[in-house]
Amino acid sequence: MATNENLASWDGLGYGFAADTEAFVQADQCLLMAVNPLVKIGQLEHCLNAYRQQGGDFVTKQADPRAWVLIDARRQSLILASDPIGLSNIYYAQTHDGIVFGSSADFVIRHPDVGTEISVQSIYDYVYFHHCPSPNTIYRQVKKLEGGQYLIYQDGEISLKRYWQPVFQERMSGNLHQAGQELRQLLVDTVGSMAETEKNTGAFLSGGLDSSSVAGALAQVFPGQAKTFSMGFPVEGYNEIEYANIAVKHFNTRQHEYYVTPEDTVAAVPLIASYYDEPFGNSSALAAYYCAKLAKDNGVTRLLAGDGGDEIFAGNERYAKQMLFDHYHRLPGFAKLALEAGLYRLPQALAESKIPFKAKRYIEQAKTPMPDRLQDYNYLHRHDINDIFQAGFLAQIDVAEPLQLLRDCYRRPENASTLNRMLYLDWKTTLHDNDLVKVNRMCEMAGVEVYYPLLDQRIVDLSCRIPSMDKLKGQKLRWFYKQAMADFLPDRIINKPKHGFGLPFGIWLKDHQPLKELAYDAIQALKKRDYFQPRFLDHAMEMHQSIHAAYYGELIWILMMLELWFQGKRL
Template sequence: MSGLCGWFITDGEGASHTGGACADALQAMPSAQTDAQNTRGGACTTRDGWVAGQPGGVIGAIVGHPQWHEAELAALARDHSPATALLEAYQRHGLGTFEHLGGDFSACVLDPDNRRLMVGIDRIGQFPLFFSRIPGGVAFGTSAASVLAHPGMERRVTPNGLFHYLFFHMLPAPVSLYDGLEKLQGGQCLILEGEGPARVKPYWQPVFQEPAGADGAALGQELRQRLEASVQRLSDEPQTGAFLSGGLDSSTVSGFLARQRPGEADTFSIGFDAPGYDEMEYARTASRHFNTRAHEYYVTPEDVVEAVPLIAAAYDEPFGNSSALPAYFCARMAADAGIKRMLAGDGGDELFAGNARYVKQDVFELWGRLPGPLRRSLLEPLFTRLPRGVPLLGKARSYVEQARVPLPDRLQTYNHLYRLTLADMFQPDFLGRVDQDAPWSLLRDIYHRPAEASALNRMMYLDWQQTLADNDLRKVSRMCQLAGVDVVYPMLDDGLIEFSCRVPSRMKASKGRLRHFYKEAMTGFLPDEIIHKKKHGFGLPFGVWMQDHPPLREMAYDGLLRFKGRRIMKPAFIDELIQLHQQHAAYYGEMVWILMMLDLWMESHDARGPHSP
């Protein structure tokens, strides 16, 4: 995966002595093909990207797979370089440059004459961008390590960062684990001008529409055409393969790749020898249907023991999504087969309503449509007194308790940090240094950001920013980088994103059916078994395997024992977690994984925690 970093100080003083530190940070990463430029007051470096400009003048740098909305800029990028096109766009559009840029990218423009810095990332946030407000300017980079390489930065872990990780199981932008480090969200740019403070602003926001007379058949045809064009554009690398889990999106991407390369499309699938976790038969169904060259691998508990420390250390910040492990083995299998670029199906659920919590919320929203006096005066007092021990009455009480919680907070009612008492979980010193409302404020801010949108579209937009950009894309991109292959996401084509905003909510999920519009559109292209299968995950049977595989259990418990000494959570809570896992392996195995990965990350990054001297 390509990357860039740099900094800019608006007082015009040179920064050549720090330029070496940034270049060293990029060189230390895999597959270093670097280019660097210095200018008055700043510098930037790229790995496997493009830099253009004149020493002492305006510099532009960009990484990724950018697309230009203007034909002249696209031609300039093709004939010269994307960085040359970036500088031309800046000359034409100034602060509006990123509005004319699409695809997946991270880019910067350093303009010493106007004492201006611009840094931006793509609409969804396929590329991360870390930054820090240093004295007189900004340091920035696509990795935390590159920004932390700046001499003015300290690797100081914050309690709020740790709390956000334990809440979300990753670090959602704009939050970072480190003091003084922030992140851009998708569709945002950072601008620094003159003596003013660096400011973050959106350059793109989705506009959701609910057309009354939408033609489902015409929209379905347009969807298929856009998907095929996106796959074709992103598979220009001869050695291209595709992830194939057997789900809707990976099967779609694999199918369109196979249409371009009849009998020669390589697909890669992962299985688990654990009941309820293996989808290999669906992947085989799709492979047979599209006549792909299928590559398969079954992950074992021994693989988990071998790879977990490597995976935990690979991320800039703690990362708790256990499906990173199968993603890594799938990417490694592709690299061993000579594949240079992988197509991933991530994004379809968030664009076309594929997550079960979307339709679940419809059921809860019915409660809010009842007359307020009836709910508050009669029904709520009645239902909240019902006994929990009687199954039917307990379910009725649980329904009312959840329905009373407004969106988006209700989406977190499954969260361990919502269900449990924080004072029973965390050490008092740690909890006293944490803003407990911050994760909730972040959720609400993103959810209410679209000017006009249905509850469904707001939930999906929230997932664009967090479930997708900060979780799934980070998972796959980093594991592909670790394995040595490039990865692209055809579902996240700009045109497809805008198209999804034109599909009415009532069609995306109809009468409780997830992905209704998408499934109707893909009927006849995808196998019926995949159209009608229940949604599955790419989850790892970690909690279940822990029970039966002593080396895995020993690794996890050793991590929990070390974690006790970090003075973040109460030892009694961790002891109770171990007991609960033995009773409910799958559910509590997730929390064991979250804490184990945090401990392994802190161990590998020498991050001693907020209480360390």
């Protein structure tokens, strides 16, 4: 818990941050605290001087925006600012006489004036997203900042503003070759600034583009001494060690590997569920934890992660898929009418055949506006929610809220292409609310720091300068990035199929009895809470055992982690 004697007279203030995640400066009853250990004292002093001269407006004029907290005891005011992407979370709760804030919801709810009443809306949102999306949290009283946002608290009032929005460009000043050289140099420079020593710094290595790029940059910083850490699974289709070892050989790193087992899952899952300050359903958290633990066991206390490359340089398959629907909207109006009329007038036998069925499905999806179309396969859109949730629960929530959160974010950038809007949306939903939470918490649980070189602000800004057509050229994902890294990464990694830290949980769950008992006991316990229809929970277990083990295994994981979180928090 951070404390400051000069500010103790402000009785309405409470705050808590992890002791190793802050630097601070103090003068004239002002305290400026960084929520990032890489921030230098000189940078903080510069910001504090800017605040004295410009007041709260200085937030919007930062040359190097960061996450920080500014407390002005004389004015009885507070400013909380997240970094542009939201690499870390800042939580807060307003009380009857002040405000409480911290780097986790767990810190905030420790304050006696902050309640722990559960937000039923966030339960629904959790099932929808598999995490609790910002700005809400699992607790009704507690909120959290989004990336690029700041909060001002003064005279008992909270105001929220945005100080940073990406400016996406579709015309470059310069050429792509120069931009590619700049990207590679920025990556090496950023890794060099984030690495501490060759003994205590390492890198996650899945064998994908991003982790291989970061590992390669670390190998340039520490030639022949860079430590890399990879997870494997002894299940066909889930193991990427082969690609990780291609990077190891190419960059001559000191590789460490671990194969996660069902027994590891049984041992760690309850601990992982309760360690998160909110319910968290991303199953790859298990691999992230064991990878971080492997690093810690080998003397590494600082890890570099490759998260973010897909979301800033267009590497997810859904981006390419959604761009296909734009072709439909380019057709003249009469052509669309003729196509639809022809398809829907076909004889029934022909209409149900493969090609006409797919054509009608394509038109149906194309006519769904963005970003709603991205959620076409969401479980809660494919099934009747009355069969999933209890009527009393549904009466308390807004089932349209998750989509509205997505729409608000998607529409926020000005003059942005469809692709860039999808990227910006993923900065919130995939990075800030999900993947970064996953890696941050699991590294913290294992006792290591984590940094994200590809999300350095200079690299994010560079990505905004790359035209959409060069990020995603036709259906070629990450075209610019791959061109930039062509002489740096091995060809097999550049051209490898998309993968990740997937967990074969559904496969293991069918036959591993201790894992089955852990999961199914949690779901049986979930029946005692007034959220789900008991028959839906039974159906999920039955379907997992009978068909689609991987698909229903993910649903079982999400439900299991929700109940284990409640049990871990004793709620």
